[in-house]
Every structure is written in structure tokens, then in C-alpha cells.
Amino acid sequence: MRGPVALGDGLFVAGDHRDTPSTQGALVSGRRAAEAVLAAR
Numbered sequence: 001m002r003g004p005v006a007l008g009d010g011l012f013v014a015g016d017h018r019d020t021p022s023t024q025g026a027l028v029s030g031r032r033a034a035e036a037v038l039a040a041r
Helices: 022-041
Strands: 006-008
Touching: none
Parallel strands: none
Antiparallel strands: none
16 A cells, blocks of 8 residues: 655655555655656756
């Protein structure tokens, strides 16, 4: 279950609740959020 990391209006969110509930899920979500921020620039 992957939740969106870009919420709109320049807001981004990361955490295991956006991917799989684990440390790995939190890291993956953080990477997805970072990539979304870079793409939005």
C-alpha cells in the first residue's frame, strides 16, 4: 500500500505510513518524497 507523498500546494510527506510499516518502508518513502521534491523544482 503506497500512499502519495505529494499532497499539493508544495507539501510533501514521508514515513512508513506512506509505504510498508517498517524501517525499510520509512526509508523508501523518504526517497520517494525527496524525488518528488526534486521533480517539483
